[in-house]
Amino acid sequence: MHRTCSALPTLPTCAAALAALLCAPAQAGLVNWQQALASGTRATFSATHITSPTVVDIGNVGSNREGDATYEFIVQGNWHAIAGSLLGSNTGGQHQAIRFQQYGSATVGATEYGVYDHSFDVPTVFGQPVVLTFTSFGQYGQTFLYVNGKLMRDYATGVGYVGMALTLHGQVALGGTLVDGGGLLGADNFNGSILGFAAYDDLPDVHEIRAHANAFFADDPVTEPEPNPVPEPATALLFGLGLAGLGWAGRPRR
Numbered sequence: 001m002h003r004t005c006s007a008l009p010t011l012p013t014c015a016a017a018l019a020a021l022l023c024a025p026a027q028a029g030l031v032n033w034q035q036a037l038a039s040g041t042r043a044t045f046s047a048t049h050i051t052s053p054t055v056v057d058i059g060n061v062g063s064n065r066e067g068d069a070t071y072e073f074i075v076q077g078n079w080h081a082i083a084g085s086l087l088g089s090n091t092g093g094q095h096q097a098i099r100f101q102q103y104g105s106a107t108v109g110a111t112e113y114g115v116y117d118h119s120f121d122v123p124t125v126f127g128q129p130v131v132l133t134f135t136s137f138g139q140y141g142q143t144f145l146y147v148n149g150k151l152m153r154d155y156a157t158g159v160g161y162v163g164m165a166l167t168l169h170g171q172v173a174l175g176g177t178l179v180d181g182g183g184l185l186g187a188d189n190f191n192g193s194i195l196g197f198a199a200y201d202d203l204p205d206v207h208e209i210r211a212h213a214n215a216f217f218a219d220d221p222v223t224e225p226e227p228n229p230v231p232e233p234a235t236a237l238l239f240g241l242g243l244a245g246l247g248w249a250g251r252p253r254r
C-alpha cells in the first residue's frame with residue numbers, strides 16, 4: 001500500500017521512524033519505476049510529484065512516421081463533480097485532453113474539445129495509486145488503455161479503447177488543460193496527485209508497460225501469464241534436428 005506523508009503530524013522519534021517506514025513504499029515504488037523507465041524505451045519527458053496543474057513541454061510526442069504516442073501516469077485521484085484532466089491543451093492548434101474522470105461520470109476518458117467526449121468505459125479508481133497507460137495508434141485513429149499494466153481492450157463490449165488518436169505534444173498542462181494566454185481551464189483541473197508521468201514518441205510493447213507497473217507495485221505485481229515464446233528460426237531448426245536424431249537413435253536396429 002502506498003501512502004503520502006504530507007498529513008502526518010509531528011511525532012516522537014520512535015513514532016516518526018515508524019511513519020517513515022509506512023511512507024517508504026510510495027517513494028521506493030517511484031524509484032523502481034524511474035529505474036524501469038531508464039532501462040526501456042526512451043521517454044521524451046518524465047516528471048514526478050505533480051500536485052497542482054503545471055505547464056510543461058513534453059517534446060515531439062507522436063512525431064514518428066505512424067504518429068504513434070504513449071502517455072503513462074501514476075496517479076492518486078479524488079472524485080471531481082465536473083471532470084479531471086491528466087494532460088490537456090485547448091490552444092495552439094491542440095484541442096485534446098486525457099481524462100482521469102470524464103465529465104459527470106466515473107470512467108476514464110479522452111476529450112476532443114468542440115467535437116466529442118470519449119469514454120474508455122473503464123471505471124476510475126479513486127483514493128489509491130493506479131497506473132494508467134494510454135497507447136495511441138496514429139495511423140489507425142485509436143487509443144488503448146492499460147490499467148496497472150493490463151490491457152483493458154475488449155472489442156466485443158467496446159471497452160478499453162476509443163476511436164481517436166491522442167496527439168498531445170509540446171507545451172501542455174500536466175494535471176489540467178492549457179488555454180490561450182498560458183492559463184488553465186479551471187473546471188478541468190485534476191483533483192489529486194500525479195505521482196509519476198512519462199511521455200513517449202513510440203509504443204512500448206506490452207511487456208515493458210507491464211514491467212513499469214510491476215516496478216511501482218513491487219509488493220503487489222501484476223500476475224498475468226506471459227505468452228509462450230516463439231523460437232527463432234535457427235533455434236527451431238536445431239531443435240527439430242535434435243528431435244529427429246532422437247527418433248533415429250530410438251529405432252530398432254536390424
